[in-house]
Amino acid sequence: MxxxxxxxxxxxxxxxxxxxxxxxxxxxxxxxxxxxxxxxxxxxxxxxLLQPDSVAVQNQPQGGKALAAPLTLSFDATVQPGLPWQVRPLVSSLQARPGEFVRVDYEITNASNRRVIGQAIPRYLPAAAAEYVKKLDCFCFAQQAFAPGETRRFPVVFVVDKSVPAGIDSITLAYTVFDVPGRS
CATH class of the missing domain: 1.20.5 (Single alpha-helices involved in coiled-coils or other helix-helix interfaces)
Known part of the structure; x- marks a missing residue:
């Protein structure tokens, strides 16, 4: 018992x-x-956010339509607090017309002595511009693994849709990079 x-x-x-x-x-x-x-x-x-956009290529009529005014495109990056990365665009701003393909390189460095995996999430200012920015290649499409002290450059290739409203004359493309827990 x-x-x-x-x-x-x-x-x-x-x-x-x-x-x-x-x-x-x-x-x-x-x-x-x-x-x-x-x-x-x-x-x-x-x-x-993790997939490339599709872009329809349209032929421009010869001499008919005036080219759209150039947009000011600005680039920025921030890192989640505690993530030992340094992320920066190699160009802070440039001028481009809607319909032009744009390539900007971002440089990322793992400033720690351990392997780190991160994921970038894009944001657009003004927020209404997001639907007009069509990214074709971006480091934000996949998680990025970095060895200790490793530095790499990543292209961001995109086009601003020709149907962007006239009120949007500047667009900021910014990335926030987050640690992917449990994957390092």
Whole structure:
């Protein structure tokens, strides 16, 4: 026969088992949401930040239409606090006309003594300009792994759609780079 345990000790063990079970269920639920979210994004087209845009090439009529006014394009980058990277565009700004292909290089350095994996997320100012910037090549399309002290350059190739409204005369393309936890 099992010796009789005092009621508070038995109640504490039962509570510990229940709380452990709840924590395990919550962890499994959160882990299971990752593939569900990925599938939902693929089906609905959400989270298109990680895919190249498509650009329709249109032939310009000869001598008919005047060229659109040039836009001022500015470039910036920030890093999540604690991430040991240095990210900078090699050009801070330039002029380009809507419809012109633009290439800007970004330089990224892992300033730590450990391997680090990061992911860049683009943002546009003004926010309304986002739908007119069509990126064809970007380091933000994939996670980037860097060895200790490694420096690399990445191109960002894009075109500003010709249908950009006249009120948008400057666009800032900025990236924020985040650490990818558990992948380093």
């Amino acid at each position: 099992e010796p009789h345990q005092p009621a508070p000790l038995r109640d504490n063990r039962i509570l510990l088992l229940k709380l452990s079970a709840v924590a395990c269920v919550m962890f499994a639920f959160a882990w299971g949401l990752i593939p569900v979210y990925d599938a939902l994004c693929r089906i609905t087209g959400l989270n298109k």
